[in-house]
Amino acid sequence: MVKELRERTGLGMMECKKALVEADGDIEKAIDDMRKSGQAKAAKKAGRTAAEGGVVVATNDANTVAVMVEINSETDFVARDDNFLGFCDKVAAAALSAGETDVAKIGELKLEDGSTVEEARQALVQKIGENIQIRRAAKLEAEGAIGAYVHGGRIGVLIALKGGDAELGKDVAMHVAAVNPMVVSGDQVPADVLEKEKEIIRAQPDMEGKPAEIVEKMLGGRINKFLKEVSLLDQPFVKDPNTTVGALVKAAGAEVASFERLVVGEGIEKEEVDFAAEVEAAAKG
CATH class of the missing domain: 1.10.8.10 (Ubiquitin-associated (UBA) domain)
Known part of the structure; x- marks a missing residue:
């Protein structure tokens, strides 16, 4: 039953x-x-696609722990609604307080009014009339400071620093939001990603017919270039291209331990809605 x-x-x-x-x-x-x-x-x-929404960040008073949550709605209009934004803030605060990033467990957390996050979500769905989903969450803890930056409510970044301060962290987070590095440093690039890049380079037209030792030399140079392009510390700093992020952080006596970057709707396949077909189908009953 x-x-x-x-x-x-x-x-x-x-x-x-x-x-x-x-x-x-x-x-x-x-x-x-x-x-x-x-x-x-x-x-x-809940059966309808929710690919809009927002990313929200909550940080503890000491600025050493932060949680970032992506919450989806069906339309950008609702993503700007005060009720939706208020719900997002409450969810992030509850997740931070509990140190929780598991979405199912976040739904069970209690809010200040005594309701659970899931109950509040359902109430919001009733009020707004759209599918609202808590999609994912990330948490960072720092030995130094946490840097946080949210761009337009849609791209969120957390940076964990060793040393440094929140202002430096925010600058680095802003860079990550804009440039989207893959890793902190080149040695963190996964082996399968590196191997795939080597295959692509070897297949390039200017490699054809060259002696093996020349190919390997060219391959090494291009791989080094690739590693610098995808590594946060080697990238030219977005606010001052004359210095790298690594040099900026080092000058402040700090290190980047890790980062998290969330983009609203990333990886969600949006439905293509044919309104004319919908109206025609409705007319036919």
């Missing part, structure tokens, strides 16, 4: 089990009750 209720409403096992208990095992009454409470409405919206 729980399985049937889950299939018909799209809600989770615990919600369905609770609804059935409260309805004395009457599945139709359980569905009616869920519709009245708005749970079923929230579940129905």
